[in-house]
Amino acid sequence: MELDQLKEMWGTVESSSGQPSEQELQAILQKKSKSPIAKMKRNLTIEMWVVVVLYLWIIIDYIINFKGLILIIPLLFFVIGVAFMVYYIRKRSLLKQMECVTCEVKSNLQQQLRILEKYIRIYLIAGTALMPISIITMSVVLFFYSPEVAVQRQKADVPFAVFFGIVTLMSLVLTVPLYFLNKWYVRKLYGQHAEKLKHIVNEMTEEE
């Protein structure tokens, strides 16, 4: 059978499917979207709330247990928490830009692919960089402000440059496997989706 013959029958698809009732349609409008981008937005919100609760809990717990001593540590946690928030807001704004369902199919998919690649890059870079930055900052703060460390420092007479060098080296050593772990995880999360998008966009542009 030729495609043109199917044209005649095509019009009957609508009538054979039946009309949904108004109640059914209204019920659909109350449901949440199951699109990949909507799921990503929901996961990001959950992740963000987990970080907010966790950091607030650490900060409050520290202030209560240490009765306000070495305030620089909860302050540092607060700064890291704010950095996390900036990171989530950036990711959220990328997710918002990712979809343009009313645009032409090709431009929508190209936009999705471009922003998804950016999203993956941010995920990978920020996720990897956070580890050495946190370790180095925490170590420097402990070096100067922790009374226990100060006692050890006086005994061992470790210059700051040596301490800083060792900490930096250690954090970099830990960062390498973390980078590959992150890369694997990001690919597992979005890799297949990005590949499919790329394939479709290539197909749409191949004869142009």
Next chain:
Amino acid sequence: MTIASEQDFLLLVKEHQGIIRKVCHLYGRNDADRDDLYQEIVIQLWKAFGSFRGDAKISTWMYRIALNTAISNLRKQSRKVALSFPEFIPRDDADSYEEKLKEEKLQQMYAAISRLTEVEKAIVMLYLEDKSYDEMEDILGIGNGALRVKMNRIKEKLRSLTKAEAYGT
């Protein structure tokens, strides 16, 4: 959104039911899949309804949303999912030998279409809807010339796929 606009929206969906149904028929692999896609398209239409300013034809607007949703949803293709195709000819009417043969051939064609890529399915659908190449360009964003080349290639592909379907290969 207001109740009035919700009523307008429901009316619009009912009026243009065919567009959504046909996209679901082409992109859904079975009834459950088609129902999920139908819901997702209605949700996306509803989300975009407030910003519809009438710059484009309502059908073009709906095709764009329906196809964007169907293509970019990219649901995981499970090999275990059984494919099922809608019947074109109601069973009661399909009694005669000619009708049964016709239905069988249509099912072969449907099965062949289901093996096309997501983009090819979109082009086939708009072709079956009798859309001009200009309208197809407006919906898909693929140039007129490229669409013609693709359409010829798709027809060839479908011919060989339906042959393969007929011989069960």
